[in-house]
Amino acid sequence: MTDAEPTFEGIDAGSELDGRRFVIGLYLALSGVAALMGAALSVVLTEVSExxxxxxxxxxxxxxxxxxxxxxLTVAAVLGVPLVAILYLSER
Structure with a gap:
């Protein structure tokens, strides 16, 4: 083995967190944070009646x-539509 060849001794190829799971987890986390921020915003905007x-x-x-x-739901839709398109196109 030469110095130019990379070694992957410390990387577990069977790791449970792959790229797809990470992206879907990040998507769910961002949607959850947006829902929490919406709930927090409702406390500040108490005079909204419509x-x-x-x-x-x-x-x-x-x-x-x-x-x-x-x-x-707004953040889930805005991020979800491109995410589904990317997941679909990556399978082809």
Missing amino acids: PLTLFGFISLPPTMLGFALYGG
Whole structure:
């Protein structure tokens, strides 16, 4: 073996955390953080009385649950659509 050849002695090829699981975990974590931030935002915006509109046609109440759903689902959709496209294209 020469000095130019890399060695992979410390890397476990059978590790449970592969790239796909990491990306999906990160996606779920970011969606969860957005839902938590939506719930926190509902505490600050107490004077909002009109319903939230998700995707232009789904009406959500201006409550803590409504803000959490709005934040979580919006980020999940914005990140999820390209993620599904990438996962689909990587299989082909």
